[in-house]
Amino acid sequence: MLRQRVLTAIPLVMLVLAVIWLLPGVWLQGLFAVAALIAAWEWAGLSGFDGRLGRLGYVVVLAAVLAVLAASDAAASQIWLIPGLLWWLAVAVWVLAQARRGHCYRLPFWLPAVAGLITLALAWLGIVAIHSLPVSGPFWVTLLMALVWGADIGGYFAGRRFGRHKLAPAISPGKTWEGVAGGLLLGLLLALLLQQVGAATLSGLPGLGWLLPVATMVISLSVIGDLAESVLKRQADRKDSGQLLPGHGGMLDRIDALLAAAPVMAAALMRVG
Structure with a gap:
């Protein structure tokens, strides 16, 4: 499994x-729009759209939303940043409540479907907004990816080696607090490394007190x-969102962490050029 994950991850990276x-x-806008549409197909399956026609309709709705956002250059506006941050803070409260109660509350059919459109659209906006920052945009997107990848890799290995205390067993039994700590450590180390590289080539980058x-x-x-x-997969009684990426599962399995990280990072960069 690990070998397959690595062989799939390297060309993707x-x-x-x-x-x-x-x-x-x-x-970049096009690539992440395609990724979002593939993820929407999988999200629809997890949300209860069993037929191909229903899932295709869900993808078409998201495609229309992204087309409107692209045509209106919505990513350049800051109006969506605070609502996007508040959205993920609300999701965090809800997820933690599910973990604390010891079981997942079954959501009504329509709620995951609406949440998916909001989540995927916000992630696309976040990626595009960050990359559009003058001069430093590619650096910040790279840093965002490094944080997400570092958290994933560090969490995987630290969890396997040291994992003892379950993070949210009712939601994702395999995740541990030790894994979270390992992911945080590796992510921060990568951030420090990239900050040093960026400071040598770009001017005006914020210091460690911000980073x-x-x-x-x-x-x-x-x-x-x-x-x-993981809540969606548990309610759908699925281990993975799909089988698109060998060793990783579906597109949604690969970008689930990025969906939250991108709009949060964009909000943090509101005043950074």
């Missing part, structure tokens, strides 16, 4: 970094994004 640094912003608390917040919310998808 190279593709994402190439799009971030080498191609015009419209390519460390923001990175901690982004990593923490990425864990919430992971757990939120």
Whole structure:
């Protein structure tokens, strides 16, 4: 399993970094729109859309939403940033409440469907807004990816080696507090490394007094994004959202943490150029 995960992850990472640094912003918008639409297909399946026609309709609705956002250049506006941050804080409260009660409250059919459209649209807006920052946009998207990937990799290995105390057994039995700590540590180390590289090539980057608390917040919310998808999978009695990516599951399994991290990072960067 680990070997398959690595073999799948390496070309994906190279593709994402190439799009971030080498191609015009419209390519990044398109790539993440495609990823969001694939994730929407999977989200629809987890939300109770069993037929292909219903799932396709759900994807078409999200495609229309993203098209309107792109045409109106909504990512350049700051009006959605605070609502996006509040959305994920509300999701965090809900997820923690599910974990505390010891079982997952079954959601009405319509709520996961609406939540999926909001979540995927906010994530797309976050990625596009961050990448659009003058000069430093690609750096910040790279840092965002490093935080999410670092939290995932560190959490995986620390959890397997040291995991003893369950994080949210009613939601995701495999996750542990030790894994969260390992993911946080690796994510912060990567942030420090990239900050040093960025400081040598870019001017005006904020210092460690800004970076460390923001990175901690982004990593923490990425864990919430992971757990939120786990709630959907548990209600649908599914282990993975799909089988698109060998060793990882579906697209939604791969980007669940990013869905929360992107709008949170964008909100933190409101005043950073």
